[in-house]
Amino acid sequence: MSRNINDQRRSKSPLAILQDAQNSQIILRLKDGTEYKGLLKEIDAYMNMILKDxxxxxxxxxxxxxxxxxxxxxxxxxxxxxxxxxx
Amino acid sequence: MSRNINDQRRSKSPLAILQDAQNSQIILRLKDGTEYKGLLKEIDAYMNMILKDxxxxxxxxxxxxxxxxxxxxxxxxxxxxxxxxxx
Amino acid sequence: MSRNINDQRRSKSPLAILQDAQNSQIILRLKDGTEYKGLLKEIDAYMNMILKDxxxxxxxxxxxxxxxxxxxxxxxxxxxxxxxxxx
Amino acid sequence: MSRNINDQRRSKSPLAILQDAQNSQIILRLKDGTEYKGLLKEIDAYMNMILKDxxxxxxxxxxxxxxxxxxxxxxxxxxxxxxxxxx
Amino acid sequence: MSRNINDQRRSKSPLAILQDAQNSQIILRLKDGTEYKGLLKEIDAYMNMILKDxxxxxxxxxxxxxxxxxxxxxxxxxxxxxxxxxx
Amino acid sequence: MSRNINDQRRSKSPLAILQDAQNSQIILRLKDGTEYKGLLKEIDAYMNMILKDxxxxxxxxxxxxxxxxxxxxxxxxxxxxxxxxxx
Amino acid sequence: MSRNINDQRRSKSPLAILQDAQNSQIILRLKDGTEYKGLLKEIDAYMNMILKDxxxxxxxxxxxxxxxxxxxxxxxxxxxxxxxxxx
Structure with missing residues (x-):
């Protein structure tokens, strides 16, 4: 588990992983329990999203x-x- | 999936897509479940909106x-x- | 739909439209469902308002x-x- | 309705009107419906208040x-x- | 009601009044209705507090x-x- | 009640008192009423904590x-x- | 309990401890009571996480x-x- 400076920078990667999910099918759940399934067209740093279909x-x-x-x-x-x- | 610097900037596009929806009919839902259907006249970066009709x-x-x-x-x-x- | 720099600045106009409503009759609804009808005397950028009558x-x-x-x-x-x- | 630079600055006046209410009787309602009636001794920019009596x-x-x-x-x-x- | 620059600075005084209540008995109510009565030992600008007894x-x-x-x-x-x- | 500049700085001390509680047994209550009793191992300025046992x-x-x-x-x-x- | 400057810096360690939990099995609970058990693949400073399996x-x-x-x-x-x- 050798940690270095690059490891520190990697700590923002959960959002980067979401960015990589653009143009693939996702399922998301909102706080009120509603779920949406569709193509993730765009997502920004505030997790605002555009879904298609x-x-x-x-x-x-x-x-x-x-x-x-x-x-x-x-x-x-x-x-x-x-x-x-x-x- | 070739990513470059322009792709990084594109990450704010969900709001840009909403800007493009100005002067077209939209449907929106608020957290309390109420929905509004009308002409999106204006929308700002905080998603404050003016709807017509x-x-x-x-x-x-x-x-x-x-x-x-x-x-x-x-x-x-x-x-x-x-x-x-x-x- | 020719967009230019001025269009970008126009994106804060929902609040500007509210500013224009000063000294006219408005109806507002709060999150708890209560509504207020009266003369909008003042409104600031946080949407704090003074209503008259x-x-x-x-x-x-x-x-x-x-x-x-x-x-x-x-x-x-x-x-x-x-x-x-x-x- | 001639607007100028001074009008723009006037847009923070709802709070200024509250400042002017210092040392007069007020009634306020909190989000949970509780109301308080008393002398507004002090109020700050976050609407924190000291009421007397x-x-x-x-x-x-x-x-x-x-x-x-x-x-x-x-x-x-x-x-x-x-x-x-x-x- | 002669106002001057010193009056403007005085607008943060509700918290200052709380600071003055240090080392005296207080009663506070939280949003969920629970109340605490005790000696206010410390209070900071976020209204975090230490109560004694x-x-x-x-x-x-x-x-x-x-x-x-x-x-x-x-x-x-x-x-x-x-x-x-x-x- | 002689106040001076050092007193002003002392106004952040509720959190400092919590820092002093590190490595001692505490009880905490969350907003939903759940309580946790254990050894406070670490606490940061946002009141994020590590409890042991x-x-x-x-x-x-x-x-x-x-x-x-x-x-x-x-x-x-x-x-x-x-x-x-x-x- | 000799405190020094290094101790002050250590006050952000609850999140550091979570960083160390990357690639190990965790259980987390959300505010609505739902729990998730899985491999913590990534976590950032806002506690956004990627869980596997x-x-x-x-x-x-x-x-x-x-x-x-x-x-x-x-x-x-x-x-x-x-x-x-x-x-």
Missing amino acids: ATEIMDGSPVAKYSEIFIRGNNLLFIKPDASEIM | ATEIMDGSPVAKYSEIFIRGNNLLFIKPDASEIM | ATEIMDGSPVAKYSEIFIRGNNLLFIKPDASEIM | ATEIMDGSPVAKYSEIFIRGNNLLFIKPDASEIM | ATEIMDGSPVAKYSEIFIRGNNLLFIKPDASEIM | ATEIMDGSPVAKYSEIFIRGNNLLFIKPDASEIM | ATEIMDGSPVAKYSEIFIRGNNLLFIKPDASEIM
């Missing part, structure tokens, strides 16, 4: 579809970066 | 109409940029 | 009147800039 | 009296600057 | 006693600076 | 034990610096 | 599994750095 899911059931949707980052609970790999 | 929607039903309304951005949950394309 | 409205019914009232901006949900034009 | 009011009824009380500004909903003028 | 009060009844307690300021609703003067 | 307490009963736990400071309600002195 | 736990029962998940730090309640040592 998104499905809104409440209590496990799809309730709406959106060709494009902007989601405000401050309501975010989690993001599953690769929706195709749900275990 | 807006309809207030609760539980899927229209409950009020406003010729012009200012909505504070910090209550925002999501924005569907093009209301005419609901799937 | 304000009526407090709960569940659609007037419950109190205030000759002058200061309302803290961080509780604001929306402002309808011209109360005389309700559709 | 204050009455605490819940559901319209006085429940306690305080010779002096410090109230934290971030819980504030509104202030009625002149308690003697209730309409 | 504090009694915790819920619904008007003492429920616990603490020889020393640190209370985080951001949960504070109000402080009654002189607990011995309850009216 | 901690017991989680809900409604007065122990519900879990942790050999080491990181607790995020922004959920903190209070800390009782010396758990061995409960009155 | 994570299990979502509600009311003590596993409800979902994720090969990789990004969790936003501002919802965090606590982290148990070493999941293998539950007492």
